[in-house]
Amino acid sequence: MWTYIFFALFFGTFIALLVVLNTLTRRISELERQRIELQVEEDRVFDFLHGLGEAFSEGVRSSELHRLIVESATRILDAHGGALYLMDKADAVLAPAFVSKGCPALLDVPKHILEQAASNHVALESYLRLSPVRRGEGPIGHALETGQARIYSEAQLAETLPADNLIAHSAIVGPLVYRRKILGVLGLANGPMSTPFSEKDLTVFKAITEQSAFALYNEVVYIEAGEKKRLDHDLEIAREIQAILLPSSPPVVEGYELSGINVPARQVSGDYFDYIRVDEHRMGVAIADVSGKGVPASLIMAMCRSVIRSEAAGKTSAAEVLYRVNQQLYPDIKEDMFISMAYLIIDSRSNQVTMARAGHDAPLLFRSADKSVEKLTPKGMAMGIDSGEVFNRVCADFSFELATDDCLLFYTDGATEALDEEGLEFGLPRLVQGLQASAPHGAPGVIKRLTEDVKNFVGNFPQYDDITMIAIRKR
Numbered sequence: 001m002w003t004y005i006f007f008a009l010f011f012g013t014f015i016a017l018l019v020v021l022n023t024l025t026r027r028i029s030e031l032e033r034q035r036i037e038l039q040v041e042e043d044r045v046f047d048f049l050h051g052l053g054e055a056f057s058e059g060v061r062s063s064e065l066h067r068l069i070v071e072s073a074t075r076i077l078d079a080h081g082g083a084l085y086l087m088d089k090a091d092a093v094l095a096p097a098f099v100s101k102g103c104p105a106l107l108d109v110p111k112h113i114l115e116q117a118a119s120n121h122v123a124l125e126s127y128l129r130l131s132p133v134r135r136g137e138g139p140i141g142h143a144l145e146t147g148q149a150r151i152y153s154e155a156q157l158a159e160t161l162p163a164d165n166l167i168a169h170s171a172i173v174g175p176l177v178y179r180r181k182i183l184g185v186l187g188l189a190n191g192p193m194s195t196p197f198s199e200k201d202l203t204v205f206k207a208i209t210e211q212s213a214f215a216l217y218n219e220v221v222y223i224e225a226g227e228k229k230r231l232d233h234d235l236e237i238a239r240e241i242q243a244i245l246l247p248s249s250p251p252v253v254e255g256y257e258l259s260g261i262n263v264p265a266r267q268v269s270g271d272y273f274d275y276i277r278v279d280e281h282r283m284g285v286a287i288a289d290v291s292g293k294g295v296p297a298s299l300i301m302a303m304c305r306s307v308i309r310s311e312a313a314g315k316t317s318a319a320e321v322l323y324r325v326n327q328q329l330y331p332d333i334k335e336d337m338f339i340s341m342a343y344l345i346i347d348s349r350s351n352q353v354t355m356a357r358a359g360h361d362a363p364l365l366f367r368s369a370d371k372s373v374e375k376l377t378p379k380g381m382a383m384g385i386d387s388g389e390v391f392n393r394v395c396a397d398f399s400f401e402l403a404t405d406d407c408l409l410f411y412t413d414g415a416t417e418a419l420d421e422e423g424l425e426f427g428l429p430r431l432v433q434g435l436q437a438s439a440p441h442g443a444p445g446v447i448k449r450l451t452e453d454v455k456n457f458v459g460n461f462p463q464y465d466d467i468t469m470i471a472i473r474k475r
Contacts, residue, residue, distance in 0.1 A: 065219055066098035069186065069212045076208065077172070077201050079188035080104055085133055085140055086184035086216070093132040094144060094185055101125065104168030104189035107138040108161060133185075139173040143185045149174025149206050151197045170196040172205050176213035183216050232267075239267045242298055245305055250443075251275045253283045254348040259443035260470040261451060263414075263463070270297025271412050271468035272304055276312045281349050284312045284321070287360065287470055288341040289412040296337070303329060304339060318343045318356035319397045326358065326383040326391050333384035340382045342410055344472075351401040351474065353408070358383050358395055361413055364432060366439045368405035373432045376400070402474035407439040407446060410472075414465035418454050421461045426454055439473070446471035 070082040081103025085094035102121070105128060109117075116123035133140045138160050139152055152160075152171040161168075168189035176184045186209055190196070197205075250258035260273050270293050276284035288304055290297040304325070311324040321343055329339065342363060344355035355363075359382030362375040378398035381391055402408065411431065418426040430453060438449035447469055454467065 062219060063098070065215065069208075069215070070098045070100050073186060073188060073205070073208050073212075074100060077188055077197070077205060078195075079172075079197075080168075080190045080194055082186065082188040083128065083140075084184060084186055084212075087182065088132070093134050094140060095132045096129050097184065099125065099128045103128065104171075104191050105161075106140050106168055106171055106173065106187045106189055107131065107133055139171055140185050140187055143173045143175045143187070144182060147175050147177065147182060149202065149209060151199075151202055153196060169194065172197045172201060174205060174209045176209050176216060178213040178217040183213055186212060236267060239264070242268050242302070245302060246273065247275055251277070251283060253346055255475055256283075256346055256348065257443040257473040257475060258285070258470070259447045261447050261468065263451070263467040265414065265463045265466050266294050268295060268298035269466040269468075270294070270301055271414065271466040272301045273410075273468050273470050274305060274308070276309055278312060278316070278345055279314060281347060282316065283346045283348070284318075284343065285346065285410070285470060285472065286312075286341065286343045287410040287412065287468060288339055289360065289414075289466070289468070291336075291338050291340075293466065300329075300333065300337065300339065303332065304341070308343070312343075316345060316354070317397055318345050318354050319395050322356050322358050322380070322383070322395050323388065323392050326386075327388050330384055330387050338382040338384040344408075346472070351403070352399055353402060354397050354399045356380060356395055356397055358391075361411060361416070363411075364409040364435055365400075366407040366409070366435050368403060368407075368439070371436055373435055402472075404474055405440070406474045407435065407443070408472040409435050409446065409450075410470040411450075412466065412468045414463075414467035415450070415454055415469060417465060418458050418467065419461055419464060420458055426457050430457065443471040443473045446473070 066084050066086075070084050073079070074082040081100040083099040083103050083106065084097045086097045087093075088095050102125075105124065107128070109124065109127060113123055113127045133144075135141050136145045139157070142160065143149065150173065152168075152173065154169045157168055157171060169192050171187060171189040173185065173187040175182045176186055186205075188197075188205070246262055247260060250260060258275065260275075262269055262271055262273060264271075270290035272286070272288040272290070274284075274286045276286065278284045286308055288301070290300045290304070307325050307328045308321065311328075312321050315321050322341065325341070333339070339358070340360040341358040342355065342360040343358075344353055346353055355376065355378060357376075357378045357380040359380055362377045365374050365376055366372075367374070376398065378396065380395040383391070385391070409431075416426055416428050416431055420426075431450065434450045434453045435446060438446045441449070450469060451467075
C-alpha cells in the first residue's frame, strides 16, 4: 500500500512539474515573441531616426524632409500612403506639405473629382496636394482640434467622411507637437484588402510624430539661422557701403578745424553728416537724423545725402538748400517718418557762418573769451512733414561770427539721450561740460573727449540710438 501511495505522489508531482514546465515554456515563448516584436518596433523607429539624422547632416531641403517623413512612416507602418500637413503662418489652416502617390483621401473630396479619379488617378492626387484642411474637418482637422493621435477603422472614417468619399478603409492620424505647439498633422491610410492598424502601430506612430515634430522645429531653426546669417552678411555689406558715404576725414578749410564721428546703434545708421564744397571759399557742413533706426532709416539717409549734395553746390543760403532738400524728399517719405537737419556754410574769407535748422537739436557754441556755452536756436521744422508751404516760411538763415578758438558743436539726440544701466540719460549738461573742458584742445579733442564721456557713462548698457557729432573750431 505504501508503494502505491508513493507511486501516486510521484506521478502527481511529475504531472504537476510537466504542467508548470509547459506553462513556463509557453510564457518564455510569449516573452520571446514580445521581445522580438519590441525589437522590431525599436528597429523601425531607429531606422526612421537614422534617416532623419542623415537628412540633416546632408543639409536636406524642406521639401525633401517632408517627403522623407511621409515615405519613412509609410514604409515603417506598411501603410498604403501618407500625407503631411503643416500649419500656415497665420495658424489658420493646415496646408499640404507632401502627399504620397496613391495616398487614400483623408478629407472630403468633391464628387466631380472622384468621378475624374475613376479614370485618371492624377485628378485625386492633384486635389489632395492643393487642398488645405481647416480645424475639425475630417480626420486631419480632428487631430488638429484634439491634439491627439488615433486609429480610424472603416466605420469610424464613415462618421467623419461622406460615404461616397470612403477611399481610405483604415487610417492612423496624429498631430506633430513640439513645445506644446502643433506644427502640423501626419496621416497614414490603407485602402481595401489591407490590414487595419493596431495599437502597437499607434505606439510606433506616436514615436514617429514626436521625432518628426522635433525635426520640423529644427528645420525652422536651421532655416532661420541661415537667413539670419545671410541677412547679417547683407547688413555688413550695407554698413561698409554706408561707411563709404560718410566722410573718412575732414576737409581742409583755411582758418578752421573740423572733426566728426558717426557711431551706429546697429549695423547701419539713420544719422548722417557730411562736408560739401560750395565754392572756392565756402564749405558746407550738414548733420541729419532720420526718425527710426536700422535699414529703413539708412535708406532715407542715403537719399538725403544724394539730394543735399546735388543742391548745395553754389548756393550761399543755407535755408535755400534746406528748402530744396525738403521739396525733393517730401513725396518719398512715409507719413510716420521725418528728418531733422542742420546745415551751415563756412566762409573762409571771413569769420561769418550762415546756418539754417530743420527741427534739429540746437548746436552748442563755445565762446573762448569767457568759456561760456550757448545754444543756437534758429527757427525751423523737420523735413518730410510739409511740402514747403509752411516749411519755407519757418526755416530761415541765421548768421553769426566765430572768434579765434571758438568752437561749434553739432550732435544728434543719440548722444544726449544715451542711457546708463539705471536708465538715466547722459543729458545736455554733461555734453556742455565736456565741450567746455575739451574745446581748448581743438576739434579732434572735442570729439574724442565727448565720445569717451558718453561711452564711460553708458558702460555695458546697449547703445539704443545712433550717435553723430561734428566739432568746428575757429583758429
